């Protein structure tokens with residue numbers, strides 16, 4: 255068996271793959287053309303979110319039987335094309351949820367207290383408290399879009415801050431809202447009108463792309479704080495820039511951008527919006543979980559065994 259690992263996974267994950275006796279080739283940041291050239295020799299590929307696994311890829315990947323997505327979102331993988339080519343796609347949907355939830359809350363706190371901006375000033379040897387008056391989370395209302403794995407983890411953690419948690423998710427049973435003590439909103443518009451803080455936790459789909467746009471921001475209270483630690487483009491970047499210019503959004507933390515890796519976006523110029531380079535899952539714990547899980551899943555799938563996250 256030949257497995258190509260095209261994006262970094264943890265050493266523990268690599269060890270599991272290597273212990274199987276398969277030939278494991280680590281080829282990080284390999285140019286697309288080179289990947290397409292060498293892929294016919296491989297039985298499986300392991301990627302994170304940067305590698306586009308599309309029809310063109312499958313047309314070249316004539317021996318690939320398994321695609322391992324070391325992480326959660328599969329929006330970089332054309333699932334219809336995978337099915338058409340008879341390729342199994344496996345991922346690790348739970349392995350990094352806690353890290354993503356913690357980063358969400360970290361972004362919420364850091365942007366509300368302007369901590370990164372204060373740090374920058376300090377590093378420039380400027381001691382001045384006046385620009386950094388922040389906002390408490392205490393007794394504010396946080397609106398969660400998508401009460402799935404990460405949304406629910408964020409909800410329960412923010413309840414410890416004494417926040418009122420409301421959520422919009424039309425695809426889950428009422429019992430899930432009840433289980434997590436979250437008030438259900440029937441429409442996104444209602445959520446937008448009531449939230450002091452907004453955080454999105456949906457997958458990236460045709461329906462969610464741009465779902466927080468100008469129309470939604472126009473409904474929000476002035477002074478909204480926003481976090482996107484889900485997928486770039488769910489919060490429309492132009493619309494967010496507009497909302498910031500209008501004073502509707504006054505703080506925010508954005509981990510994911512529409513076109514990654516990103517060096518251009520209207521968000522780069524917004525003083526009160528802090529940015530991180532898609533590091534929601536980048537903790538030692540999450541990467542060990544993800545690496546080991548994906549390694550076992552890819553090997554099981556190659557051996558024709560039952561795989562939980564296929």
Ligand code: NAD
Nearest residue numbers: 327354400401402403404423425455456457483484534535
């Ligand atoms: P999940 O599938 O467990 O939950 C998603 C929830 O969104 C579901 O409850 C679903 O019903 C809801 N939803 C779907 N479409 C919706 C819509 N149109 N309106 C409202 N709700 C909708 O997913 P998860 O594991 O919680 O992951 C959430 C997001 O976080 C995904 O986009 C995932 O890729 C991303 N993620 C990012 C990082 C990171 O590094 N930043 C890490 C892990 C996951």
Ligand code: MLT
Nearest residue numbers: 302303324325326327535
């Ligand atoms: C995920 O979907 O798992 C995260 O965005 C992290 C990653 O892409 O590795």
